[in-house]
Amino acid sequence: MDILLPYLNSIVLTAILLFCMLSAKESLIIGGTDTITVTIIWALSLLLNNPEALKNAQEELDVHVGKDRLVNESDTERLAYLQACVKEALRLYPAGPLSGFREFSADCTIGGYCVPAGTRLILNTHKIQRDPRVWPDPSEFKPERFLGSHKSVDVKGQHFELLPFGAGRRACPGTALGLQMSRLVLASLLQAFEISPPSNEPIDMTATAGLTSSPATPLQVLVKPRLPASVYE
Ligand code: HEM
Numbered sequence: 705m706d707i708l709l710p711y712l713n714s715i716v717l718t719a720i721l722l723f724c725m726l727s728a729k730e731s732l733i734i735g736g737t738d739t740i741t742v743t744i745i746w747a748l749s750l751l752l753n754n755p756e757a758l759k760n761a762q763e764e765l766d767v768h769v770g771k772d773r774l775v776n777e778s779d780t781e782r783l784a785y786l787q788a789c790v791k792e793a794l795r796l797y798p799a800g801p802l803s804g805f806r807e808f809s810a811d812c813t814i815g816g817y818c819v820p821a822g823t824r825l826i827l828n829t830h831k832i833q834r835d836p837r838v839w840p841d842p843s844e845f846k847p848e849r850f851l852g853s854h855k856s857v858d859v860k861g862q863h864f865e866l867l868p869f870g871a872g873r874r875a876c877p878g879t880a881l882g883l884q885m886s887r888l889v890l891a892s893l894l895q896a897f898e899i900s901p902p903s904n905e906p907i908d909m910t911a912t913a914g915l916t917s918s919p920a921t922p923l924q925v926l927v928k929p930r931l932p933a934s935v936y937e
Pocket residue numbers: 728731732733735736737739740743798799800802803804805867868869870871872873874875876877878879881882883886
């Protein structure tokens with residue numbers, strides 16, 4: 705039960721039940737809009753709180769794309785540091801902190817516990833992805849870990865320590881689109897603008913409890929163009 709407690713409240717359960725009752729089309733729309741938006745907001749917030757990482761991501765853009773044109777979708781394949789920033793944001797703040805329901809189809813024994821068929825399970829992805837036995841400095845924003853020690857760990861449901869899109873038959877069908885859009889929008893913002901927080905206070909990283917984990921405080925950012933005026937036309 706320990707892994708469920710932080711999120712077990714009636715609002716979350718009601719939201720999960722409602723989500724399960726939605727048609728495929730409705731879940732596709734809900735699954736594909738909020739999730740990408742909050743992933744980008746968390747990534748931006750983390751970068752604003754870690755100016756060194758922000759500088760690295762912008763320098764990478766300057767090297768691989770330059771300042772004479774806007775970044776495009778195919779450029780993002782070469783932006784290893786930016787990709788690592790998105791992965792690290794998905795690790796620390798998965799848009800869906802809880803998985804969908806799974807139901808045991810047969811009696812099982814797991815870790816010494818007897819689990820009867822029909823038992824329903826929800827994974828606490830948020831907690832798994834901050835497990836200190838797997839992730840050194842689990843609550844720190846360290847995109848570099850995905851270029852070094854955790855380079856081989858991806859988000860596609862094969863590595864159970866990182867499951868921002870879930871795993872198995874009911875994993876997110878929008879994984880590729882979600883990743884690509886998060887990378888492209890973030891890259892476009894970072895290339896086109898100097899971004900800074902509106903005050904010297906760190907960005908509040910408190911998350912709301914809900915089906916999608918959003919920042920409790922709306923993110924405010926100051927932006928300043930960083931490309932020649934002709935590029936924006
Ligand atoms: C960064 C973006 C996204 C994140 C982090 C995300 C995350 C997730 C997660 C954690 C699940 C539950 C998986 C499980 O229980 O194993 C899920 C399910 C789902 N997602 Fe996404 N998602 C994203 C983008 C999208 C997009 C772009 C679409 C559609 C265009 C989409 C459509 C869905 C649908 C329909 C489901 C339900 C699948 C099922 O129950 O079989 N998602 N998503």
